[in-house]
Amino acid sequence: VHAPVTQVLPIHVTNQKQLLLYEQVAASVAALIEDGVLRAGERAPSLRRICDRHGVSMATAVQAFMQLESRGFLESRPRSGYYVKARPPGRVEAVASPAPSIPMAGRLATLHASLFEAATLPGIVPLGGAVPSAEMLPTVRLNRLLAARARTAGKRGVAYDLPPGSETLRREIAKRMAEAGVAIAPNQILTTCGATEALMLCLRAVTERGDAVAVESPTYFGILHLLEELGLEAVEVPMDPRDGMDLTALEKVLRRRPLAACISIPSFSNPLGSLMPEENKRRLVALLAARRIPLIEDDVFGELHFTASRPRAAKSFDDDGGVLYCGSFSKSLAPGYRVGWVAPGRYAERVRALKLTHTLATATLPELAVADFLAHGGYAHYLRSARSRYAANVARVSEAVTKIFPDGTQVSRPQGGFVLWVTLPAEVDAIEVYDRALAKGVSFAPGHMFSLRQAHRNCLRISCGEPWSPRLQEAIAVIGQLAKRLVSKR
Amino acid sequence: VHAPVTQVLPIHVTNQKQLLLYEQVAASVAALIEDGVLRAGERAPSLRRICDRHGVSMATAVQAFMQLESRGFLESRPRSGYYVKARPPGRVEAVASPAPSIPMAGRLATLHASLFEAATLPGIVPLGGAVPSAEMLPTVRLNRLLAARARTAGKRGVAYDLPPGSETLRREIAKRMAEAGVAIAPNQILTTCGATEALMLCLRAVTERGDAVAVESPTYFGILHLLEELGLEAVEVPMDPRDGMDLTALEKVLRRRPLAACISIPSFSNPLGSLMPEENKRRLVALLAARRIPLIEDDVFGELHFTASRPRAAKSFDDDGGVLYCGSFSKSLAPGYRVGWVAPGRYAERVRALKLTHTLATATLPELAVADFLAHGGYAHYLRSARSRYAANVARVSEAVTKIFPDGTQVSRPQGGFVLWVTLPAEVDAIEVYDRALAKGVSFAPGHMFSLRQAHRNCLRISCGEPWSPRLQEAIAVIGQLAKRLVSKR
Numbered sequence: 001v002h003a004p005v006t007q008v009l010p011i012h013v014t015n016q017k018q019l020l021l022y023e024q025v026a027a028s029v030a031a032l033i034e035d036g037v038l039r040a041g042e043r044a045p046s047l048r049r050i051c052d053r054h055g056v057s058m059a060t061a062v063q064a065f066m067q068l069e070s071r072g073f074l075e076s077r078p079r080s081g082y083y084v085k086a087r088p089p090g091r092v093e094a095v096a097s098p099a100p101s102i103p104m105a106g107r108l109a110t111l112h113a114s115l116f117e118a119a120t121l122p123g124i125v126p127l128g129g130a131v132p133s134a135e136m137l138p139t140v141r142l143n144r145l146l147a148a149r150a151r152t153a154g155k156r157g158v159a160y161d162l163p164p165g166s167e168t169l170r171r172e173i174a175k176r177m178a179e180a181g182v183a184i185a186p187n188q189i190l191t192t193c194g195a196t197e198a199l200m201l202c203l204r205a206v207t208e209r210g211d212a213v214a215v216e217s218p219t220y221f222g223i224l225h226l227l228e229e230l231g232l233e234a235v236e237v238p239m240d241p242r243d244g245m246d247l248t249a250l251e252k253v254l255r256r257r258p259l260a261a262c263i264s265i266p267s268f269s270n271p272l273g274s275l276m277p278e279e280n281k282r283r284l285v286a287l288l289a290a291r292r293i294p295l296i297e298d299d300v301f302g303e304l305h306f307t308a309s310r311p312r313a314a315k316s317f318d319d320d321g322g323v324l325y326c327g328s329f330s331k332s333l334a335p336g337y338r339v340g341w342v343a344p345g346r347y348a349e350r351v352r353a354l355k356l357t358h359t360l361a362t363a364t365l366p367e368l369a370v371a372d373f374l375a376h377g378g379y380a381h382y383l384r385s386a387r388s389r390y391a392a393n394v395a396r397v398s399e400a401v402t403k404i405f406p407d408g409t410q411v412s413r414p415q416g417g418f419v420l421w422v423t424l425p426a427e428v429d430a431i432e433v434y435d436r437a438l439a440k441g442v443s444f445a446p447g448h449m450f451s452l453r454q455a456h457r458n459c460l461r462i463s464c465g466e467p468w469s470p471r472l473q474e475a476i477a478v479i480g481q482l483a484k485r486l487v488s489k490r
Numbered sequence: 491v492h493a494p495v496t497q498v499l500p501i502h503v504t505n506q507k508q509l510l511l512y513e514q515v516a517a518s519v520a521a522l523i524e525d526g527v528l529r530a531g532e533r534a535p536s537l538r539r540i541c542d543r544h545g546v547s548m549a550t551a552v553q554a555f556m557q558l559e560s561r562g563f564l565e566s567r568p569r570s571g572y573y574v575k576a577r578p579p580g581r582v583e584a585v586a587s588p589a590p591s592i593p594m595a596g597r598l599a600t601l602h603a604s605l606f607e608a609a610t611l612p613g614i615v616p617l618g619g620a621v622p623s624a625e626m627l628p629t630v631r632l633n634r635l636l637a638a639r640a641r642t643a644g645k646r647g648v649a650y651d652l653p654p655g656s657e658t659l660r661r662e663i664a665k666r667m668a669e670a671g672v673a674i675a676p677n678q679i680l681t682t683c684g685a686t687e688a689l690m691l692c693l694r695a696v697t698e699r700g701d702a703v704a705v706e707s708p709t710y711f712g713i714l715h716l717l718e719e720l721g722l723e724a725v726e727v728p729m730d731p732r733d734g735m736d737l738t739a740l741e742k743v744l745r746r747r748p749l750a751a752c753i754s755i756p757s758f759s760n761p762l763g764s765l766m767p768e769e770n771k772r773r774l775v776a777l778l779a780a781r782r783i784p785l786i787e788d789d790v791f792g793e794l795h796f797t798a799s800r801p802r803a804a805k806s807f808d809d810d811g812g813v814l815y816c817g818s819f820s821k822s823l824a825p826g827y828r829v830g831w832v833a834p835g836r837y838a839e840r841v842r843a844l845k846l847t848h849t850l851a852t853a854t855l856p857e858l859a860v861a862d863f864l865a866h867g868g869y870a871h872y873l874r875s876a877r878s879r880y881a882a883n884v885a886r887v888s889e890a891v892t893k894i895f896p897d898g899t900q901v902s903r904p905q906g907g908f909v910l911w912v913t914l915p916a917e918v919d920a921i922e923v924y925d926r927a928l929a930k931g932v933s934f935a936p937g938h939m940f941s942l943r944q945a946h947r948n949c950l951r952i953s954c955g956e957p958w959s960p961r962l963q964e965a966i967a968v969i970g971q972l973a974k975r976l977v978s979k980r
Binding site: 069070071072109112113116117131134135137139140142143144146147148150151153154155156157158159160161162163164185186187188193194196197200204209222225226229231333334335336337338348352353354356357358359360361362363364365366369 | 559560561562599602603606607621624625627629630632633634636637638640641643644645646647648649650651652653654675676677678683684686687690694699712715716719721823824825826827828838842843844846847848849850851852853854855856859
């Protein structure tokens with residue numbers, strides 16, 4: 001019934017033919033610019049026109065334009081479209097060519113980048129990245145605190161805040177962690193450039209190329225992409241949509257083979273929104289501790305609970321420093337500040353050395369502004385309102401999906417966070433929906449990205465990080481109708 | 491004549507015995523605290539008293555206190571000393587233990603961390619890290635620009651600035667690179683968390699664990715530490731103190747064995763301050779291009795020239811995108827802003843994918859503040875004054891060294907940047923000087939750190955990133971007198 005995925009992935013470079021397709025389109029537009037047919041400052045042909053003229057999909061046209069942009073031929077102007085750029089004087093770099101040594105990473109890397117880029121493309125509704133919209137964040141107050149710090153910090157503001165990072169911030173973080181049941185001293189915390197760096201440092205600290213790492217399936221694609229980049233094997237452990245990682249399945253894996261680490265998002269899994277019960281968290285930690293296997297806990301959504309109280313972190317059951325806890329303010333305060341942290345337990349010295357060689361330090365003033373917000377910016381008050389707004393967003397999107405999507409669709413019931421996991425009827429391939437939705441100006445995250453074993457091909461993740469609006473409703477309708485059409489075609 | 495280095499390295503964990511020494515001291519102080527002999531808020535015993543009581547060196551005492559600090563027993567207060575800390579309530583993490591799998595990295599990692607930590611220890615003159623002091627930087631104006639951006643940026647300030655990073659900043663960087671002879675489009679530039687991240691991304695992009703990489707000897711210890719962390723072999727190529735990397739020696743290496751990359755700091759080597767002549771830069775690029783070996787160019791000091799004009803970058807001779815150029819504003823504007831960049835040539839797509847998985851994005855507002863400073867903050871004017879002040883600092887320190895240090899000492903003649911390389915008489919071991927100088931409150935970078943082959947044991951690097959002062963003069967005198975004593979002891 002299915003076409004092989006490679007045939008419906010025009011924008012994801014998986015083989016030479018597809019590379020040529022968007023490159024051919026890009027080359028032909030580049031030629032028009034070089035021949036002076038299209039001039040500097042002029043509006044580029046519309047993506048729609050490119051599709052018609054070259055007989056390619058919208059996704060291919062978008063990819064071609066991205067390449068033209070990165071080669072300096074076009075520039076995109078927010079809410080306006082693509083324009084021909086004045087070429088820089090003098091010699092220009094050779095065209096970048098994808099490194100030939102990353103056949104596996106290629107597809108995930110391209111999707112990963114595309115999802116985020118969709119957020120910056122004019123006219124695309126970005127339901128792909130799990131990024132809170134600025135309307136959901138305490139933007140004004142936070143920026144004001146940063147401005148105040150910048151005015152008064154003097155020398156401290158321009159100086160390195162060397163690892164483990166700002167003491168002021170680490171004290172505030174220790175207080176937040178206490179609410180998750182973790183008693184920890186500020187000196188056991190190290191600040192990072194978001195949870196992305198925290199996860200990377202943890203994996204580098206406890207694994208070597210070729211090692212196997214247990215991950216949840218489905219799990220956040222950034223984790224899978226990172227495993228690929230580090231040459232690690234992902235051992236996928238199935239998830240229960242309500243309780244998170246299936247511990248019986250994990251036990252089977254543990255009996256079967258050695259693991260260098262296990263990564264889990266126990267509180268509000270990305271993408272399921274599942275919440276691992278406390279008893280399971282305790283058991284997970286014990287199972288791994290008994291084998292001296294480190295647990296990397298990703299808790300970036302932990303504070304955005306729809307449940308009555310903040311769930312305990314798995315780290316709170318850690319007796320021997322075997323849990324490396326990763327947190328971030330990217331979901332709750334400001335993705336662009338790039339402030340996260342890690343509490344690496346017994347791997348603290350190793351993680352600190354890695355931080356020195358990888359980024360040396362976290363940006364000082366954003367750290368201090370976040371510390372100020374936590375200390376006296378009304379964080380608790382803000383979180384209360386954010387939780388109920390996210391819960392409302394998720395409920396509205398969930399309701400719309402239930403109404404519009406084809407019969408047989410299943411929707412997750414997140415207990416926190418702001419992503420929704422949708423399982424379409426088994427015969428629908430989410431990449432086909434993705435391709436067509438992008439052509440209509442809607443982006444989401446196809447299920448393929450959440451497993452390296454193509455385990456979730458009929459699923460998709462929708463971000464609810466934006467307040468409900470007619471624009472959102474329309475975007476959901478676009479996805480739903482495309483899915484319905486694909487069902488009826490079979 | 492020499493004692494083996496391991497015997498004079500009490501603070502650098504190289505074997506079990508040394509680990510025990512400072513751990514024993516730490517444990518005995520911890521016991522005093524736990525027994526209530528020393529109480530929360532009380533001043534800790536002085537380092538000097540610890541030395542006397544336990545019969546250990548100052549370096550060991552410092553290391554013990556660092557461990558006590560990281561275990562939450564003590565806290566250091568700027569310009570005041572160490573105090574006993576109130577223990578956090580509840581269970582506390584197991585003590586971090588050094589990972590057993592990094593025997594080689596251990597020593598360099600510890601020294602690397604210690605140099606930077608020295609800068610934050612009360613009462614130590616930090617001549618170790620090549621870090622500009624805030625007095626040398628346009629601190630007030632830059633912080634003011636950041637404050638203005640934070641007040642006015644709104645949503646943009648809290649949002650991700652996804653790779654390749656701020657367009658505004660990349661345009662300004664492209665202009666700076668034009669002054670180094672590099673014609674490059676903003677879209678061929680990617681912003682990073684300082685040059686540290688840029689170097690790391692470049693190495694990850696072009697190497698695999700086990701590969702060999704040519705480096706200069708001596709070279710910046712951060713590069714050597716990173717190579718160790720990535721499991722890469724450093725092939726050390728000798729340096730000419732005036733012209734930089736010895737290209738004849740490099741050619742020999744190239745004939746002998748395959749290399750995955752070559753790293754060079756052609757303009758104002760760290761630590762030599764040497765300037766590779768243009769003709770050599772051209773030849774270096776050609777030598778490597780002929781073999782498709784990527785050149786990673788570290789140009790963080792390029793704008794701080796004492797020469798009449800800004801030297802051309804090696805990248806300016808790059809015809810096929812084989813040069814990965816790394817830059818930073820940490821030496822010229824604000825280390826704590828964490829803004830650097832990379833122009834990765836033909837490896838652009840690979841580097842961009844790595845940036846996504848490693849830190850996702852560079853902090854938005856610091857990027858924009860730097861862009862504003864470059865565009866209309868008087869950067870050119872500031873650079874002119876910084877160059878002459880650094881040249882003066884270097885000259886003063888050089889003069890003092892020449893006067894005070896033992897006969898037979900040689901001093902580098904930097905043509906830019908702000909570090910000085912001192913070669914002591916062959917019989918002096920710089921680690922012995924380091925150990926004793928630290929005990930007297932002076933830190934510098936011993937030559938051992940600039941090679942993995944112990945090639946520069948009688949050398950040391952002094953940072954001149956601070957304006958000349960009696961305190962500096964005294965610190966130089968301390969180092970010189972210690973060196974003299976070690977000469978006469980032989």
